[in-house]
Amino acid sequence: MIDLTSKTVVITGGEGFLGRAVSRVVRDRGAIPSILSHKKVNLLDLNDTIKFFLESSADYCIHCAGYNGGIEFNQMYPADILYTNTIMGLNLYHACEYAQVKKLVSIMTSCAYPDTGMEDLKEETFWNGKPNKTIRAHGVAKRILQAATEAYKSQYDFNSVSVCVTNLYGPHDTFNLIRTKVVGALIRKFVEAQIEYELEKNRVIRSELDISKAEKPSVECWGTGTPRREFMYVGDAAECIVQALEKYEDIDEPLNIGTGEDITIKELVEHITNTVGYEGEVFWDENKPDGQLKKLLNVSKMQKVIQIDRTSIIDGLRKTIDWYINNKKEADTRM
Numbered sequence: 001m002i003d004l005t006s007k008t009v010v011i012t013g014g015e016g017f018l019g020r021a022v023s024r025v026v027r028d029r030g031a032i033p034s035i036l037s038h039k040k041v042n043l044l045d046l047n048d049t050i051k052f053f054l055e056s057s058a059d060y061c062i063h064c065a066g067y068n069g070g071i072e073f074n075q076m077y078p079a080d081i082l083y084t085n086t087i088m089g090l091n092l093y094h095a096c097e098y099a100q101v102k103k104l105v106s107i108m109t110s111c112a113y114p115d116t117g118m119e120d121l122k123e124e125t126f127w128n129g130k131p132n133k134t135i136r137a138h139g140v141a142k143r144i145l146q147a148a149t150e151a152y153k154s155q156y157d158f159n160s161v162s163v164c165v166t167n168l169y170g171p172h173d174t175f176n177l178i179r180t181k182v183v184g185a186l187i188r189k190f191v192e193a194q195i196e197y198e199l200e201k202n203r204v205i206r207s208e209l210d211i212s213k214a215e216k217p218s219v220e221c222w223g224t225g226t227p228r229r230e231f232m233y234v235g236d237a238a239e240c241i242v243q244a245l246e247k248y249e250d251i252d253e254p255l256n257i258g259t260g261e262d263i264t265i266k267e268l269v270e271h272i273t274n275t276v277g278y279e280g281e282v283f284w285d286e287n288k289p290d291g292q293l294k295k296l297l298n299v300s301k302m303q304k305v306i307q308i309d310r311t312s313i314i315d316g317l318r319k320t321i322d323w324y325i326n327n328k329k330e331a332d333t334r335m
Contacts, residue, residue: 001246001247002060002103002245002246002247004026004029004030004031004060004242004245004246005029005030005031006030006031006032007031007032007059007060008031008032008034008056008057008058008059008060009026009031009032009033009034009058009059009060009061009062009245010034010036010053010056010058010060010061010062010101011023011026011033011034011035011036011061011062011064012036012043012061012062012063012064012065012088012092013036013038013063013064013065013066014033014034014035014036014037014064015035015037016064016065016172017168017170017172017173017174017234018064018107018165018168018234018237018238019035019064019065020172021170021172021234021235021237021238022062022064022238022241022242023035024235024238025235025238025239025241025242026062026242029242034056034058036052036065038065040052043065043087043088043091043092044084044087044088044091045091046091046094046095049091049092049094049095050094050095050098050099052095053095053096053098053099053101054098054099058096058099058101059101059102060101060102060103060104060105060245061092061096061101061103061104061105062104062105062107062241062242062245063089063092063104063105063106063107063145064107065088066085066088066107066109067080067081067084067085067088068081068085068109068138069174069178069179069180069181070179070180070181070182070185071134071135071222071289071291072178073178073179074134074135074137074138075134078136078137078138079137081137081138081141082137082138082140082141084141085138085141085142085144086141086144089106089141089142089144089145089148090144090148092104092106093106093148093149093152093158093160096158096160097152097156097158102159103159103160103161103245104158104159104160104161105160105161105162105163105241105244105245105248106145106146106148106149106160106161106162106163107145107162107163107165107241108142108143108145108146108162108163108164108165108254109138109139109142109164109165109166109167110164110165110166110167110230110258110295110297111131111132111135111138111139111142111292111295112126112131112138112139112140112142112143112146112164113125113126113131113139113164113295114126114127114128114129114130114131115129115130115131115132115133115292116128116129117293117294119294119296120260120296120297120298121164121256121295121296121297121298122256122298123164123253123254123255123256123298123301124253126143126146126164126253126254127143131143132291132292134289134291134292135291135292145162146162146254148160149161149162149251150251150252153251160251161244161248161249161250161251161254161255162254162255163240163241163244163248163254163255163256163257164254164255164256164257164297165232165237165241165257165258166230166231166232166237166256166257166258166259166295166297167181167182167183167229167230167231167232167295168231168232168233168234168237169181169183169184169231169232169233169234169316169317169320170233170234170235170316170319170320170323171234171319171320171323171324171327172234172323172331173234173320173331174331174334175187175188175324175328175331175332175334176332176333176334182229182265182268183231183268183272183317183320186221186268186269186272187272187276187317187320187321187324188324188332189219189220189221190219190269190272190273190276190278191276191321191324191325191328193217193218193219193278193280194217194276194277194278194279194280196217197216197217197279197280200215216279216280216281217278217279217280217281218280218281218282218283219278219280219281219282219283220283220284220285221265221269221282221283221284221285222284222285222288222289222290223265223284223285223286223288223289223290223291224284224286224290225264225265225266225269225284226264226265226266226290226293227264227265227290227291227292227293227294228262228263228264228265228293228294228295228296229262229263229264229265229268229295230258230259230260230261230262230295230296230297231259231263231268231313231316232257232258232259232310233310233311233315233316233319235311236259236308236310236311237257239308240257240302240306240308241257243305243306243307243308244257244305244306247305247306248305248306253301255301255302255305256297256298256299256301256302257297257299257302257306258296258297258299258302259299259310260296260297260298260299260303261296262294262295262296263313268313269282271313271314271317272317272321275314275317275318275321276321
């Protein structure tokens, strides 16, 4: 097991949603998080990336940076997503090997798995088909990270592993409706609808009208609501990722990081509306795509390596919604 005390750990995307949480865990271990910010280092430039690693004297690296979004964003910018994530990842491997970083952990997402309709997604089936078409560019780009793990070990004996993380949510997520994913988008929609309804009720009361005259809101949700998804609180995922740096050594397979439990999108909506206290209607636009019908990671391998007290979906959503309401202006503008 790696002892991170007083070690320097570079975190790409360290100012982002997942990177913030990983940085906190690294700091709690007594290590020194070194944030690789896109404002200072261009990961699309190999020379710039190598220069940073040589100057940082990094012991380890966790690759959290990525360029992605929800289904709509993936449909709008597939080429940009493929190019940016692929080049960033390959430049990072090359720079870490050149600078003699002791170990690199690359973070993939469950969209890299094949869309085969299997009951759950096991590490040994990682290469057994294509990712779902709605997110294929992102999935293929992330697969490159596992391929790089194997290739750089074979040619350079470079120590790296990849982890495959399920859908994450939590404070500091992206709530911009173009970039956000399902949890962030739904939270924003229902919070804003309820705020508008509260304003409407106050207007009716001030006008000395019957409160029943206040027009209730209706929120549109994409698809049928039947697809099943697994959701993990970002702080839990960050703890698992750091433990993977400390303990996971299998070059040949990624390590799934998830909860092992899934819910339907309709159930997710019910949890959010209950937490928000939403009083309006929900409309399902079945002309919009559902995406992959089921994405659940098999976490039996993870449970042999990693120990964690998991945050429940109810508690996690409450923390996330509270943070969003208290930081709404900042959260809505963050891309």
